[in-house]
Amino acid sequence: MTARLIASACLHKTGRQVFRQSLCTQLYTNSRSSLSRFCDAAPIKVFATQLSRRSLITVACKASRRSLPQKPITNGWLSIMRRGYRTEQMANYRSQQFAKRFYAIGYLSAFVGGALVFCYIRFYERDELMGLNRPVKQPQGGFQMFTDPNMYGNEARLFRGKGYWLPEYLFTSGNVTKLEQFVCTEDDVLVASFPKSGSTWVQEVVYLLKNNLDEKKARKQNMEDRFPQLEYTIPGLAALEAEKGPRLLKTHLPYEMLPQNVQTEGKTKVIYIMRNPKDVCVSSYFYSRMHLFLNYQSDLAHYCSSFLSGRVNFGPWWDHMKSYWEHRYDPNILVITYEDMLQDPSKTIQSIASFLGKDLSTKQVARIAKYCSFDEMKKNPASNYSWWDKLGIRLPEEAEFLRSGKVGEWIEHLSNEQSAYIDKLCQMYLTPAGIEPQFEMGGKKDEKKEAKK
Template identity: 35%
Template sequence: MADTDFYFEYKGIYLTSFYHSPESMKYIEEFSFRPDDIFIVTYPKSGTTWSQEIVPLIMSGGDSVSVETLPYQDRTPWIEDTRLADLHFEERPSPRIFTTHMPYNTMPPSFYKVKPKVIYVKRNPKDVMISAFHYFGKIPHYKDPGTLTEFLHKFLDGSKLPYGSWFDHVKSWMNVEDKERIIYLNYEDMVQNLEDSVASIAKFLDKSLDTEVIEKIAKKCLFKNMKNRLSNNSTNPSIDERMAELFRKGIVGDWKNHLSEEEAKYFDAVCKEKMTDVKCKWD
């Protein structure tokens, strides 16, 4: 099947036709954001759903009851999703929390004008690639990734992937001139010490949390705990079917179980060439 059977092009990147549409993109082009809005920004398969659990808990002071009155995809919706218009977020009180996979240069006009706070999470691209390979292979709304070797080359090229190149995405956000309203987090650091990451996010969002609350949030958002909770308690049947795929392993370095030494070296060489103007370091 052709790419056009799955995707449409928006500002030079592919978007999945099942979740997005030209109409939904027009809607966010005209949407009015606020300076106190909060954005969770990631390239796909980089800890998005994880962050969508952590940030609302921080903003609620650890009150999980108030957070869980809405499914995660309704309390922190993707701005590019066709469902955003139905959620009436223009009527919600501040601070509102949004999610997006969009590169910086494709964000809506209002975003640049009001400069809301951004939490940007990046992950080792080799692990991103492996996670995307498994995900695309099991979700029918994406084009089949082919073999792992074929997908490796497709990932490194990036032009025909949803949201475009990982390299372009990371560089677009890392090279933003006005960094005062952006916090950059590594997925790997979150796995290693989630309490420190929760504390850093809370400080960035001007939320004063004591040590006990930070520990409580971190424990609730451990990968295994979150996977069990969301897989078993989602109120959206269509999301229930996808939960097992949204949470596959969540480990650091899974690429070592899939890539040959030659493939890993080739990947690193391409990464070094493409990321000369951005400092990123992973094991």
């Protein structure tokens, strides 16, 4: 039977595997004499006339590399096959192979463990630098803590006080109390908004107006360096206080939490941007998924429920909007809307320039409008927050910082029930204050387009 299989292997390529298995079995179980008789068998003589017995054994060994260990400890395969298979040699080989694997696994485990310890130390140092490891005293002004179960970043915990839900870093850094004593000058400009309401667009406009439309200078520094956030831990209040000259500052704080001299003296210019809450909800959802420090893991429906309850950073949004809207007639407060910026950017730029005491020609207004258009800013590395990718702040698989910029995008994402609930909240809180959000370009529309039904 074996000789017949070997003969078929010599004639057909498809029989190689059968040839290997049968020949290796014979080489393992027979001694030198039986191996000699096996090779002298009649059916294989045709094959043996072209190959010597030694070359036949070598071919068999090469063909059976996957079936047998390749290198024994003391002797080559050829000598073992001539003397026959020895159990003690294979046992010795197996024990040494086991020892090699054992030490390899040990070295690998030590390497992985060291890497994990290194990563833990690095993350701990980063959290310590940002103040995330310092405990927060619960009674601090009657603030209450809330943790969003769908957020897994370092800013998942919110603290409620003075009627607002505020991010954790305000407390770990102590800025929540230090901000009251921070002094803003009459040369400073504050750009304020609820998160994801269009503050980046206004920041770029204000920077050009305050720097004589110097576009080259604007491209040399990213937006966070040109327009630091007042309440954030980087660069921090101490660094902002030491900065000389007119300061351009961004903030998401409600009006009640601005520095005291801004509220009482009324000399610092404050520009507030409002955006319809439906688009804010959608934009905030994608931003929360994109930002590493938020790392929102659930779907839009869950986020919308948190947004509608006001349990998001600097929420509730209706109180945030009303806090500035009530001061819209103050000489140092300018309130503009995101929808007006997109519908008539030249008019909005002109109003901002007049508020800052700048006279612009028609060409200058058109120049600013072109430079600050959404498409241009999305391509501009100084304003599109692409440096977050290098810092590891933005999750690359999620949306970009400047994502859509459209008015009425909520139609594609929110359900009829969610849209109706936001309308109800607007009627309860915004309409009595005189605020009428514009949910689509061209005017307010409360119902979603019929094509989606």
